[in-house]
Structure formats: C-alpha cells, structure tokens
Amino acid sequence: MRIATWNVNSVKQRVPRLLPWLDQRQPDVVCLQELKLADDAFEELLGEELTARRYAFAAHGEVQWNGVAILSRVGLDDVIAGLPGAPGFPHPEARAVSATCGGIRVSSLYVPNGREPDSEHYHYKLAWLAALRDMAAAAGEATILCGDMNIAPADADVFDPAAYVGQTHVTAPERAALTRLMEVGLHDVVRERWPSERIFTYWDYRAGMFHQDLGMRIDLVLATEPVAGRVKAAWVDRHARKGTGPSDHAPVIVDLDTAPDGDIGPVVPPPSAPSGARGRVRLPQAR
C-alpha cells in the first residue's frame, strides 16, 4: 500500500500537476493540504477525474484558505471532518480530515502556521497541536498522521538554523508540542529511514531556493509502531517540485508492506463526528 501526503497550495492551480502525478506514482491513499477550495467546488473540479481513477475521496475545505482531503482506492470509511476538540481562529478551520483506509486510520493534517512567535496565531497553533496529540492518544493501534505539520523537528530539518532564529517552525515550544505528539507512540518514518540525509519537503518559491536546495522538512508522516514496522520505502518526491507550476511543497511517499495476519491491532472506531463537521465524501461507485 502506497500512501502519500502533499500540500498542493491550491488544488485548483495544481490540477495539471496533480493528475499526472497520480497516474505516475499510483498512490493508494493521498492526503492533500491547502486545497483553498470549498467542498462543492472540489467535487466539481475533480470528482469525475478522481472517480475515473477509482479514488474515493473525502474533502473538507473552505472558500479561500486551508482545506484538506483524503483520496483512497483501498476503502474510505468512518470519515470525520475536522479535529475534535481543536480550537478555532476564532472559528474552526478546515485543517483535518480522517478516514479508515485499508485497515489504517489515516489523517490528513494542516497545522496552523503560527505567523509570529508569541502571536495569537502562534498560541492557536500550540493549542491545535495539543488537540491533535489528544486525538492521536485516543486513536487505534494502526494509525498514520500525514500532512503539513509546519514544524521542522530538528535543526537538521532546515537548510540553515541561523536563518530561522526567532521564527516560527523551529521554536522550542513548537518542537515540544511535536515531541508530546510523538510520545503517544508515533514514528517519523522518513527520518527513521534516512537518519542523516539532507531532506526537505518545502522550498520557498523565491530567489531560487529550490534549485539551491535551501528548504525545510515540515511535511511529515507519523505512524504507530504496527504501521511503521511495515514501511518498505519512505521518500520525498522532489520531481513534483520541479518544472512548470509546482506547489512550493513536494509530496512525501511511503510504501507499506502487506499487513501480516493478526499483527495489526483493531482500528478503534473513531469518536462521533464533532458538531458542525462538514465535508464531502464520494465513493467511486457513486457514479
């Protein structure tokens, strides 16, 4: 089973890159972030193209910003739009959607940016991460959290730590919040596979940052032990960042071996959907 996560920075603008990428990489499950599109517009834009490729999808978007989705061709059950217990800014934002795909509880996540350290948005980010930690702590044994965490876990995950002093994504409270999330029993599967490689997932559009490989690793795949133990490959698809009209993020792709019989714990039924949960779900046989 191949699972991927990609902050597409407007799915509307990224259609000419997204569809060929699906055809080339053939992921079974795709977590998307920064759709920047309302749910009905997402379905209008991609419904037929995804259905033709046998993807079911669950989109949770907004008109202008944010927005997350899960595409799956290995099942899409018990969809929950939003993160239960998460704060808003001031209203709840479309930053999380979860579903059970191929026996694994999958979440597509877009952690708030934080803007400036100690700003209101920064504290919102920390509170949102605490809610994410609580969700992960209550999740089943076979769980994978994918998305734009907007935190570089370590100094090795930015091109120059000195360039980020005093900025978000690298501050101690953000990293501590990520540590508390990891401590519920999650593995950073890309870093564990490549312990000392220079790996980035985001490069600023400006000043040729990508071509100089001056970036950050902020898009993460975090898996519980039963899932992490199945990882056969984990890599950043830099090719998708090249060429015409790319996102400023590259996809992260993880291949899982077949689940051994009896070795994967039951997927704990998700909590009931939070009130106000929105989202658009369509299964491939629906049309």
Next chain:
DNA sequence: ATGCCTGAAGGGTTCAGA
C-alpha cells in the same frame, strides 16, 4: 527588497503563506 513568489478574493489592493 526586510514577502525577492504564488494564490485568493475582490476590486484597481490586501492578506496569507513558512
């Protein structure tokens, strides 16, 4: 240049992103 690109909404510009 202290946002060097890119995208969205809405309107002739401003905000957001990391």
